[in-house]
């Protein structure tokens with residue numbers, strides 16, 4: 001179980017990106033001209049950043065969960081799993097940002113079963129993104145949330161019978 005107390009902001013001992021560059025494909029990095037789902041124009045896939053010394057602060061600040069959590073085994077390394085794991089600092093929700101070139105990889109085992117177990121054990125949803133398209137996993141199942149825009153927020157609702165569901169809310173609506 002990924003617990004907040006174990007979250008680190010530094011790489012775990014022995015962890016390094018190696019040939020992985022997947023975070024340079026799956027996220028928006030406006031300062032680098034990168035849009036989610038497409039390789040950043042500065043990326044040399046499998047080799048690293050072509051402007052490493054001058055890379056934007058967003059890139060300097062980023063570490064995926066595999067880099068910081070040493071109990072995530074080699075199968076969770078993003079270039080192997082084909083998705084990047086992060087945890088929202090405020091909500092402790094787990095985010096899966098999938099490589100659009102393998103958009104269903106998270107449904108394979110051992111990933112799907114473990115993601116469901118984390119959602120159930122932590123009582124916190126896991127949100128899977130393919131570019132901006134989101135799917136939520138909770139202890140009670142799976143729900144398609146659709147496109148999430150900059151003005152959308154995801155909230156966890158308690159339903160009758162102890163069930164929970166993730167809903168999309170438009171702020172300023």
Ligand code: SF4
Pocket residue numbers: 016017020021022023024062063064065066067078079084
């Ligand atoms: S996704 Fe993680 S392991 Fe891969 S390059 Fe980014 S920080 Fe490194």
Ligand code: SF4
Pocket residue numbers: 023024025029032034040041042043044048049050051052055056059
């Ligand atoms: S600027 Fe470099 S580190 Fe940042 S997303 Fe692009 S390739 Fe990756």
